[in-house]
Amino acid sequence: MPSADPVLRKELFDLPEGLIYLNGNSLGPLPRHVPERLRRVVCDEWGKLLIRGWNLGCDGQGWVDLPARLGARIGRLIGAPEGAVVAGDSTTVNVVKALSAALELQRADSPGKLTVLSDSGNFPTDLYAAQELCRALGRGLRLKVVAPEEVADAIDDGVAALMLTEVDYRTGRRHDMAALTARAHQAGALAIWDLAHSAGAMPVDLAGADVDFAVGCGYKYLNGGPGAPAFIYAAPRLADRIAPAVAGWMGHAAPFAFEPAYRPAPGADRLRVGTPPILSMVALDAALDVWEGVDLAAVRARSLELSERFVARVEAACAGELELASPRDPNARGAQVSFRHPEGYAVMQALIAQGVIGDFRAPDLIRFGFAPLYLSAEEVDAAAAILARTLEARLWDDPRHRVRAKVT
Ligand SMILES: Cc1ncc(COP(=O)(O)O)c(C=O)c1O
Numbered sequence: 344m345p346s347a348d349p350v351l352r353k354e355l356f357d358l359p360e361g362l363i364y365l366n367g368n369s370l371g372p373l374p375r376h377v378p379e380r381l382r383r384v385v386c387d388e389w390g391k392l393l394i395r396g397w398n399l400g401c402d403g404q405g406w407v408d409l410p411a412r413l414g415a416r417i418g419r420l421i422g423a424p425e426g427a428v429v430a431g432d433s434t435t436v437n438v439v440k441a442l443s444a445a446l447e448l449q450r451a452d453s454p455g456k457l458t459v460l461s462d463s464g465n466f467p468t469d470l471y472a473a474q475e476l477c478r479a480l481g482r483g484l485r486l487k488v489v490a491p492e493e494v495a496d497a498i499d500d501g502v503a504a505l506m507l508t509e510v511d512y513r514t515g516r517r518h519d520m521a522a523l524t525a526r527a528h529q530a531g532a533l534a535i536w537d538l539a540h541s542a543g544a545m546p547v548d549l550a551g552a553d554v555d556f557a558v559g560c561g562y563k564y565l566n567g568g569p570g571a572p573a574f575i576y577a578a579p580r581l582a583d584r585i586a587p588a589v590a591g592w593m594g595h596a597a598p599f600a601f602e603p604a605y606r607p608a609p610g611a612d613r614l615r616v617g618t619p620p621i622l623s624m625v626a627l628d629a630a631l632d633v634w635e636g637v638d639l640a641a642v643r644a645r646s647l648e649l650s651e652r653f654v655a656r657v658e659a660a661c662a663g664e665l666e667l668a669s670p671r672d673p674n675a676r677g678a679q680v681s682f683r684h685p686e687g688y689a690v691m692q693a694l695i696a697q698g699v700i701g702d703f704r705a706p707d708l709i710r711f712g713f714a715p716l717y718l719s720a721e722e723v724d725a726a727a728a729i730l731a732r733t734l735e736a737r738l739w740d741d742p743r744h745r746v747r748a749k750v751t
């Protein structure tokens with residue numbers, strides 16, 4: 344059916360017929376042209392060019408600079424200037440790279456600042472990485488974790504780095520990145536943002552917000568596939584001063600000079616480490632094609648419409664059964680909404696059994712992501728109706744839906 348929807352481009356995705364996919368906040372779907380692009384790189388480039396692919400692959404552009412080319416493409420989606428973003432590694436590793444760079448800059452400029460400030464809504468991997476990095480670096484560095492609503496007041500002169508995820512993975516609550524970054528700067532702290540649930544979900548303006556470092560995932564709203572390369576941003580005003588803690592030859596000024604000593608590449612390129620995973624990078628590169636000509640402000644407007652529509656329908660049909668766990672104000676959310684239900688895991692399994700894919704986060708959250716490039720209003724209505732029927736008829740109350748999988 345033709346749609347008046349301004350951003351829907353479902354034909355670009357290879358989604359199973361009849362499935363309603365509300366989990367692009369965890370793993371984006373497969374863009375239709377990715378397999379053919381991968382096939383060409385595997386068969387024609389790896390297969391025939393072999394080692395020459397480093398210079399001649401990617402249709403003559405060479406494989407070796409894919410991290411920078413991908414970084415430039417991702418940068419356009421997150422308000423970063425050319426050269427300030429590189430793709431590679433995982434988000435977790437990039438948190439370590441960004442935070443260690445920030446702490447080293449602060450050690451030189453303000454050695455008395457010893458706190459890394461984060462919040463309890465942050466994704467655990469970021470907190471684990473920060474906690475263990477502080478421990479490994481010693482010298483009194485420590486991670487302080489406060490409630491999300493207490494972050495602004497907790498930014499004091501002792502804070503070396505403010506490290507936050509813009510959109511809470513559980514509730515979708517969104518921090519004011521520009522305001523908190525400004526507040527961090529007033530206190531002499533550097534600001535590091537995890538954009539895992541922001542990049543491709545809404546407009547992000549890293550340069551406008553004067554953010555110092557940012558990281559994010561390639562496999563969620565950017566649709567780069569399971570385990571896709573992540574990205575890292577360093578503000579150009581800082582990049583040439585960074586002393587990478589995770590240093591490697593691909594971040595060297597002259598990797599093929601094979602010099603005995605490390606000499607960092609100019610700018611954010613020094614945040615590259617080792618050989619890039621070309622097949623994963625090619626998949627992400629191809630996936631980014633779906634963003635060509637897309638207006639992220641329109642994507643944001645539509646995702647808010649869709650999530651508001653879902654919340655309204657679910658609340659009307661499931662009064663008393665579910666509690667909205669996300670902020671009621673759509674502007675205070677990212678592109679996902681969550682509800683609480685004491686049997687959330689079984690409820691989600693029952694939904695999945697009926698072709699509505701969201702996910703569950705312990706202890707009791709069912710979570711739904713709204714990615715309007717491939718999600719229509721009709722699907723949102725159908726998902727809300729299926730959720731209502733699942734609760735009304737207690738379809739979740741089945742021992743099969745209580746069997747916990749390894750990955751939830
Ligand atoms: C905010 C956030 N940061 C990081 C990650 C994951 O990082 P990695 O790709 O290293 O597993 C996720 C989800 O997995 C996330 O939601």
Ligand SMILES: Nc1c(O)cccc1C(=O)C[C@H](N)C(=O)O
Nearest residue numbers: 368369370466512513539750751
């Ligand atoms: N990265 C994931 C994985 O390797 C397996 C399962 C889920 C994920 C996720 O991305 C989880 C996600 N960050 C979340 O918001 O919960």
